[in-house]
Every structure is written in C-alpha cells, then in structure tokens.
Amino acid sequence: MSKQPGSSTAAEPDQPATEPAVDSPSDETVEAAPAGSRLAHAPGALVLAVLSLGWLAAMLWSTRAAITSAAAGVTAISLSAYALPGVITAALVAGxxxxxxxxNRLGRATLRFLAAVGAGLLVGLAAAVAVNLTYADNATTNTIAGTxxxxAIIGGAMxxxxxxxxxxGLAAATLAAQVFVVLFSRARDPLSDLFGAGDTQESMLDAAKWVSRTESLLAGLIAGLVAYLYLAWARRRAEGRxxxxxxxxxxxxxxxxxxxxLLLLLTEVIIRIGGRGLLDLAAALSDADQVAQTALGTSRVDNGIWVLFVGALTALVLFGRTLGPRAVEDEDESDS
Structure with missing residues (x-):
C-alpha cells in the first residue's frame, strides 16, 4: 500500500520526534540531584566547635583538679573512673x-570524610598531649589520654x-544535655530529700534511683528540644538562601x-574497651568500690537509654507539630 501524505500511516515517521520531550524531566532530575549535597552544610559549626572545645577543656581541668587535690589521696583512681565518662563524651562532641x-565547605564525600577524621585526630592528639603534660605521670593518666x-577521632569520623x-544537631543536643547534667548535680541532694531519702540504705537507694530517672528525663527533653531547634534554624537559613x-x-x-x-551509650562502649584497666583498678580497691563501679556502669547504660528515647520522641513530636494537613484532591478529580 502506498503511503499518501494525508493518510494515518504517513504520520508514523514523525512520532520519534516527540521522544526528547519525554526525556527532559529526567534530565532536570539528574541536574537537580547535586543540590542534595547542600545538606552537608551545618550552620553555626564554628561557634559549636568553639563551645565544644571549651567544654572539653573544662572537663579535663575539673578532672585534673579532682584527682590531684590534697583531699583525694588514694581515692584518685576512683575519682578518675568517675570522671572518665564525662571527659569521653566531651571529646566525642568536640571531635x-x-x-x-x-x-563545612567540602563537597566530595571521600575528601570530606578524610578531612573529618583528620580534624578529630588533631583534637584527640591535642587533648592527649594536654593530659600528659598537666596530669601526674601514671597509668591513670595514660588511660584518660588514650580514651x-x-x-575525639570517632567523633570526627561521625x-x-x-x-x-x-x-x-546531634552535637548541639549532646553538649546542651551534658551542661544540664553538671548543673543538675547541685539539685541532687534537695531532690533526694524530696524523694524520701532517710537513714536507711533502702530509702537512699530508692531516692537515688528517682533522682537519676528525673535527670535522664530532663536531659532527654533538653536534648530533643535543642536538636529540633538547631535543625529548624538550619531549615530557615537554607530556605532564605x-x-x-x-x-x-x-x-x-x-x-x-x-x-x-547514642553518644552516651557509645561512651560506655569506649570506657569498657579503652578504660577497662582503670575500672578494674577502681573496683579492686575494696568491696564497696566494686559494688559502686558496677552500679555506676548500670546507671550510665540506663541513663543513655532514657536520654535516647526521650530525646528522639521529643524531637519527633516537635517536628510533627510543624507539618500541615495533606492536600486533599477534589471529589470531581478523584471520581474521574
């Protein structure tokens, strides 16, 4: 059959000409994909770094002051084991x-990761050198410096x-929670009395348990709130640009x-691997110290779990409150 200009078969060779229009959306998608790399920019990172380094320096200084005080005596090992978790968490955040x-301005993933690990390594080396230069030269000092x-290196890798x-947001939330825990220590004794701490050991343990749970609950609320506020601030800055x-x-x-x-639980892992020797030394001082170290380890794990779930729930609820109702299609469109 001959193909006439006015027939339907004559239009078939013209159909491939419409294919480039179908491919254009995918081209736009490919070009827009690199925009996701802008999520790699964290606003306020320099201020957060300065605050975190200051907090790490404060924790190292307070630990040194505690274990080198004249009143410490033979309890320096116990004080070192007690202060080690706070130092490790501060190092994670600082790194x-x-x-x-x-x-913050690096785009390539590989280069970014290597630079992050290198920055954490520098922070860790600086902290270790500071510990070795200012603390007493013993096994306790080496454990604190190494952990x-x-x-800091692990924090940099994150x-x-x-x-x-x-x-x-994670670093800001952890820093805020740690500052709160230190400030909350001033309220421990009044809260213990409020929760019924008396002369018996059972009443004191029950009161201490409730004080610890109150601290974990409030720390989790603060962590979730700060994480949400940081991410909301980052969102507004990104939308402005x-x-x-x-x-x-x-x-x-x-x-x-x-x-x-999560960082509190990671701190516990680092302590039980890198600081195992210090914990064993502290537990070997007496039977009471052994019981105390076991109780402290259990309390730290419980505290980390509480802060994890309360913080996650708080941030998620606050984020959910910002979501508007879904757009509902018209009934005519749905029927069609």
Missing amino acids: AAVALAVT TAAA AGARNARVVG DAVAPQVRWPGYLVAGAGAG
Whole structure:
C-alpha cells in the first residue's frame, strides 16, 4: 500500500520526534540531584566547635583538679573512673564539632570524610598531649589520654556523614544535655530529700534511683528540644538562601534527638574497651568500690537509654507539630 501524505500511516515517521520531550524531566532530575549535597552544610559549626572545645577543656581541668587535690589521696583512681565518662563524651562532641567546622565547605564525600577524621585526630592528639603534660605521670593518666584521643577521632569520623546538619544537631543536643547534667548535680541532694531519702540504705537507694530517672528525663527533653531547634534554624537559613533547597526529613530529626543518648551509650562502649584497666583498678580497691563501679556502669547504660528515647520522641513530636494537613484532591478529580 502506498503511503499518501494525508493518510494515518504517513504520520508514523514523525512520532520519534516527540521522544526528547519525554526525556527532559529526567534530565532536570539528574541536574537537580547535586543540590542534595547542600545538606552537608551545618550552620553555626564554628561557634559549636568553639563551645565544644571549651567544654572539653573544662572537663579535663575539673578532672585534673579532682584527682590531684590534697583531699583525694588514694581515692584518685576512683575519682578518675568517675570522671572518665564525662571527659569521653566531651571529646566525642568536640571531635565532631571541630570536624564539622573544618569540612563545612567540602563537597566530595571521600575528601570530606578524610578531612573529618583528620580534624578529630588533631583534637584527640591535642587533648592527649594536654593530659600528659598537666596530669601526674601514671597509668591513670595514660588511660584518660588514650580514651580521650580515641573518642575525639570517632567523633570526627561521625562528622564525615553526608547530612552534616543532623550531626550538628546531634552535637548541639549532646553538649546542651551534658551542661544540664553538671548543673543538675547541685539539685541532687534537695531532690533526694524530696524523694524520701532517710537513714536507711533502702530509702537512699530508692531516692537515688528517682533522682537519676528525673535527670535522664530532663536531659532527654533538653536534648530533643535543642536538636529540633538547631535543625529548624538550619531549615530557615537554607530556605532564605534557596527556596527549593533540600530539607532534613523526619528520620534526621529522630537521629538528632536520639543522638545524645547514642553518644552516651557509645561512651560506655569506649570506657569498657579503652578504660577497662582503670575500672578494674577502681573496683579492686575494696568491696564497696566494686559494688559502686558496677552500679555506676548500670546507671550510665540506663541513663543513655532514657536520654535516647526521650530525646528522639521529643524531637519527633516537635517536628510533627510543624507539618500541615495533606492536600486533599477534589471529589470531581478523584471520581474521574
């Protein structure tokens, strides 16, 4: 059959000409994909790094003052074991915050991760040198220096994640929670009396348990609130620069809110691996010290779990309150 210009078969050769229009959306998607790398920018990273380094220095100084005081005597080992968790958590936050500040403008994932680990390594080495120069030269000092350096390196590696805003929220939340815990220590004795601490050992243990749970609950609430506020602030800054900039979704808020608890549990892992010798020395001083170290370890794990879940739930609830109702299609469109 001959193909006439007016026939339907004559139009068939013209159909491939419409194919480029179908491919254009995918081209736009490919070009827009690199915009997701802007999630690697964490606002306020430099300020967070300075605050975290200051907090680490304060924790190292307070630990040194405690174990070298004249009143410490033979209890220096116990005081070192008691102060070690706070130092390690501060080193984790400092390593992550400094690494964020260093890598904030780097785009390539591999380069970003290597630079983050290097920044954490520098923080860890600086802290270890400071400990060795200012503390007494003994096995306790070496344990504190080694675990602090390891924690800073691990914190720096965390900052190499692609979504640096979540890491920034996690670091800010953990720092705020740790500051609160130190301030809360002044209220322990009044709260113990409020919860019925008396002359018996049972009443004192029950009161201490309720004080610890109150501290964990409030620390989790503060961690979740700070994580949400940081991510919300980062979202507003990103929208001010680019209205179509990618934003952190709800899993990011969940991780940032739970981050303080996650770092507390990670601190416990580092202590039980790198600081095992110090814990054993503290537990070997007496039967009472052995019971105390066991109770402290259990309490730290419970505290980390409480802070993790309360912080995650708080951040997620606050994020959920910002979500508007879903757009409902018209009935005519749904029927069609």
